[in-house]
Amino acid sequence: MKIKNLNFLTCLAILVLIFSCSNQKRNNKGGEISMNENFLKVSGNQIVNQKGDTVYLRGFGLGGMLHLENFIDGYPANEEAMRQGLLKVLGEKKYNLFFREFYNNYFTEADAEYIHGLGLNLVRIPLNYRLFEDDMNPGIIKEESFEHLDRVIELCAKYQIYTIIDLHALPGAQNQHWHSDNPAHQAYFWVHKDFQDRVLHLWEVIAERYKGQPWVAGYDLINEPADPTREMVFPYYKQLYEAVRRADPNHIMFIEGNKYSTEFDIFTEIWDDVVYTNHDYADPGFIDGVDYPGYSRGRYVNKDTLESDFIKRSEFMFRNNVPLWVGEFGPVYTGVPEKDEMRYQVLKDQLVNYDKYKVSWCIWLYKDLGLQAILSQDENTPYMKLINAFLKKKNFLGADAWGSTDENIRQALSPLEELFKREFPEYNPYPFGQKMHIALLVRHILIAEALTPEYCNLFKGLTDEELIALAESFNFRNYNKRERLESILSGKER
Numbered sequence: 001m002k003i004k005n006l007n008f009l010t011c012l013a014i015l016v017l018i019f020s021c022s023n024q025k026r027n028n029k030g031g032e033i034s035m036n037e038n039f040l041k042v043s044g045n046q047i048v049n050q051k052g053d054t055v056y057l058r059g060f061g062l063g064g065m066l067h068l069e070n071f072i073d074g075y076p077a078n079e080e081a082m083r084q085g086l087l088k089v090l091g092e093k094k095y096n097l098f099f100r101e102f103y104n105n106y107f108t109e110a111d112a113e114y115i116h117g118l119g120l121n122l123v124r125i126p127l128n129y130r131l132f133e134d135d136m137n138p139g140i141i142k143e144e145s146f147e148h149l150d151r152v153i154e155l156c157a158k159y160q161i162y163t164i165i166d167l168h169a170l171p172g173a174q175n176q177h178w179h180s181d182n183p184a185h186q187a188y189f190w191v192h193k194d195f196q197d198r199v200l201h202l203w204e205v206i207a208e209r210y211k212g213q214p215w216v217a218g219y220d221l222i223n224e225p226a227d228p229t230r231e232m233v234f235p236y237y238k239q240l241y242e243a244v245r246r247a248d249p250n251h252i253m254f255i256e257g258n259k260y261s262t263e264f265d266i267f268t269e270i271w272d273d274v275v276y277t278n279h280d281y282a283d284p285g286f287i288d289g290v291d292y293p294g295y296s297r298g299r300y301v302n303k304d305t306l307e308s309d310f311i312k313r314s315e316f317m318f319r320n321n322v323p324l325w326v327g328e329f330g331p332v333y334t335g336v337p338e339k340d341e342m343r344y345q346v347l348k349d350q351l352v353n354y355d356k357y358k359v360s361w362c363i364w365l366y367k368d369l370g371l372q373a374i375l376s377q378d379e380n381t382p383y384m385k386l387i388n389a390f391l392k393k394k395n396f397l398g399a400d401a402w403g404s405t406d407e408n409i410r411q412a413l414s415p416l417e418e419l420f421k422r423e424f425p426e427y428n429p430y431p432f433g434q435k436m437h438i439a440l441l442v443r444h445i446l447i448a449e450a451l452t453p454e455y456c457n458l459f460k461g462l463t464d465e466e467l468i469a470l471a472e473s474f475n476f477r478n479y480n481k482r483e484r485l486e487s488i489l490s491g492k493e494r
Contacts, residue, residue, distance in 0.1 A: 036214035040162070040252055042273045045321045047217075047252070047360060056358070057162055057217055059115060059122030060366035060374070061328060065106040066149060067126035067168040069179055070448070071403035072368045074387045075455050076394055077448035079128060079169070079181045085456030094467055098459075101471030103148040106367070109155055110476040115366075116159035118490045123156050124220065124327065124362045125149065126168035128181055129202060135171070138198050141205050157215035164254060164362070165206060166220035166327075171195040175226035175260060176431060178401065178444055185440055187225075190232045200240060204247045211248035218252030219244060220327065224260040224279065228430040233258045234266045241271055254325060257316075259431055261327065264316035275360075277327040278313040282306055285331025285346050288405050292342040303349040310353050318357075326354060326361040332372045332403065333482075344484055348494055355494075363489065367479065371403045374486060375479035382466070383473035386458055390451075399448045406443060413442060 037050040046054045064072035068079040075082040087095045115123065132145045153163050172195035173182035180187075189195045203221065210216045221240055227233045237255060244253060254277045257264040261279040284292035284301055293302035317324040329350055331343035354361050363374075369384070369391070370376035377384055398406040406413055416438050420427060429437040462470070472478070487493040 035250075038160075038214040039250060040217050041250075042252060042275065042323055045317075045323050046358075047275065047323050047325075055121075055162075057122040057164070057325060057360035057362070059120040059124070059161065059362055061124045061126065061166075061362055061364045062107060062152070062366050063126050063168075063364065064367055065103065065125075065152075066131055067128040067181075069402075071371055071400045072365065072373075074369055074383070074391060076399045076451040077445070078178045078183045080130060081183055081449065081452050082455065085452050086459060089456045089460050090462075090467075094462075094464065097464060098467045098471055101468050102474060105472050105475040107152050107155065108476055109158070111366075112155040112159040112161060114476065115156075115161055118486060120489065121160065122162050122164065122217065122360075122362055123152070123366070124164045124166050125152055126166045126223065128169040129167065129171055129199070130169070130181065132202060132205075133198070138171075138194070139201055141202065146209065153210070153213060153216060157213070160215070162215055162217040164217050164220050165210065166223055166254075167199070167203070168223040170222065171198050174222055175224050177440070178448075180223070183445070183449075185437070185445065187227065190227045190229070190236075196236060196239075200243045203240060203244050207244045207248035207251070211250060216251060218254055218273075218275070219248075220254040220256070220277065222256060224256060226259055226431050230258060230263075230266055234268065237267075238269070241274070254327065256327065262313055267316065270320055270322060275323040275325050276317050277325040278317075279328040280310055280313060280326050280350065281329055282309070282331065282346050282350065285343055287332050287334075287403060289331070289343070292346050303352075306346070306349050307353050310350070310357075314357070314359075324357070324359045326359060328362065328364040330363040330365065330372060333370075335370075344488060347485075348488055351488070351494060367474070374482050374489065375476075376482065377473060378478050378480055381473035381478045382469040386470065387455070390455055390458060393454075394451055397447050397451070398443050399451055401440070401444050406439060409443070409447075413438065416442065 035050060039050050040047050040055060041050070042048075043052070047057065049055050063069055068075070068082070070076055070078075086098075090098065127149070132141050133139065134142070149165070156163050168179070169181035170189050172188035172192050173180040173184075173186070174189045175187050176182060176185050189199075203219065207219065221237065221244070225233050241253060241255075252273050252275055253271075254275050256277050256279070258266050261277060264276065264278075282301070283289060283296040284294070290296050294300070299305070311318070314324055331346050333340045333343055351361075365373040367373050367375045367377070379388070394400065395404045396408050398404045398409050417435055420434055420438065424434070427434055459467075484493075
């Protein structure tokens, strides 16, 4: 039948069908949208694919790559301070060489294949905004910076692993600590509109780029926001949600609560295709944690306590019947078998809770230097040999909040703590009070800043070949597997 013999309505239907079909093919860098069956959406309190099947997202946070952290990568203080020091020592050409090779080695096909082999289906990719724009050229997005993010997403997609793009460090810093690349202790993001507008623009660019990629599960908009006033987080999220939704009407948005993803009472509206995410770190799993079960930070903690803590952090999600994703959790390990056995039990008890309440999860962390991740860099790599003595000094001085204690510098901290108790008994700085605030200022800023040049000077005079060898230390083949953690996360041991 020729089209000229069809009536008007039939022709119109054919044209609509042709247009609809052409609209189904889209690339992963923007352009047209594909409703591939692997695209995820929210249905009730679950995440489902386009066939309506429930999908539980379970996997790892890829910290230490496109967003660096001191305990993961070995340096002290915050990322930008370290980068400035390395640029000064190496010069621009060698600096760029090292980081190009670092990115190329940090996540490869072998990593994606390994995660798939564990039966897991998620990689959360933390990003530092500085990768995509320069503070001296705000709002000018560097297209070349997407190369490595594209590559990780595509490798994961090849092995049917979803990715969540996570903005982990925002301009001005969205919280008070080093992991937002904050060199100070104030979250200036919440008091400067310019910073907020830049993040709106950056997310619009990211959403436009990946709106057609079905293996991107969605966008984790702000990692661990911490606004002391509690007044800015919800209104800003609303702006951000609307801006991203205009650029990408299909992907899920993952929204974290205030005060490091623990407070959700600030939310007064529920939005479509949003998953709310808490962070569920357990007291006995911290570096200074004690026996489990046992007394920790003034209370007795056992598996029932872990469950009640999780329910409390999740009350908003359960009450509103919205999906829940535990975006971070997991203990750190001490190297002492008896203590680590307790920490594995903490982990197992948490996973039982997540199975019981049918929620998605993402453990922190995939790779590091031996503290927490499932993969730890071998002590005989060129990088570990270079920084070994420095790491011992850094740990002795307690310069990393996550990976070291203050036991060796109590003679410096105790007088300050006593002074503040005596002279400022009502002083209760946000977010975690007087004692932790003093530790932040002394250990994780003052001492860490003094250590930064020492770390950077380790790179002085290195040849191109030596820098490449250091970067290749971060390749999958140079890591040892934490086999007990493999067994637990893969479900072989619970």
